Amino acid sequence: MLVGNDIARAAGIVKTGGVIAYPTETVYGIGALATDVGALQRVYQIKNRPLNQPLSIAVSSMEMLKSVAKVECEDFILKFLPGPVTVILKKNKILPDILTARSKYIGIRWPDNKMALDLINQTGPIVSTSANLHGEKDPVRAEEVKIAVDYVLDGGPCRYGAPSTIVxxxxxxxxxxxIMYEEVRRYMYGCGCATED
Structure with a gap:
């Protein structure tokens, strides 16, 4: 398995249908083009993840987010993203059904990590699921990535080292x-329109 800090190389692998691991502020994720069905099938195989469990994706801007999903609660998005929060929104048709296990909704990350953002700026939307076998410990350093990806983009240890809050x-x-659950909860319940999880 190749490990390095070459963002352009990692982006090139993704753009040609490859699968990589990359750093975020939460944990290391698996990266593959969100619109490439063949690459998405490989992600499921690499993780040994059941096909009925959807994958999240990552974007690097509000414009990119709006290209893949119908934006609701934009005030919430602008407050917490980029950051360690995953938002679930109604997906646009550009995203294949395998990505969402045929759901109309997609989980989206907008990571607060410069290396991840630089990567996504070059590739467009990519998968954002933890870079581990399904059900095993999330990797928070490049050397903890043990799955069979084509390249591990080494960005050092993840800032938080724990999964995102999903809303x-x-x-x-x-x-x-x-991460940031208490801040998210205070914001949501403060406006009086949230329900208990």
Whole structure:
């Protein structure tokens, strides 16, 4: 397995259908083009992840986010992203069904990590699922990535070293408690329109 800090090389692998691991502020993720069905099939195989469990994706701007999903609660997005929060929104047709396990909704990360953002700026939207075998410990350093990806983009240790909080912005509920959960909860319940998770 190749390991290095060459963003252009990592982006080139992704753009030609390859699969990489890359750093975020939470944990290391698997990167593959969000619109490449063949690459997405490889992600499921590499992770040994059931096909009925959707994958999240990562973007690097509001413009890119709007290209893949229908934006709801833009005030929430602008407050917490980029950052360690995943938002669930209704997907646009550009995203293949395999990505979302045929759901109409997609989990989206906008990471607060310069290396990840530089990568995504070069590739467009990529998968953002933890770079581990399904159900195993999330890697927070490049050397902890043990799965069979084509390249590991080494960005050093992840700032938080724990998963993101997941928020369904269609239902306005917290789906998973993670980094920044308390801040997210205070914001959501402060406006009086959230329901208990």
């Amino acid at each position: 369904d912005l269609h239902e306005y509920t917290v789906v998973r408690k993670g």
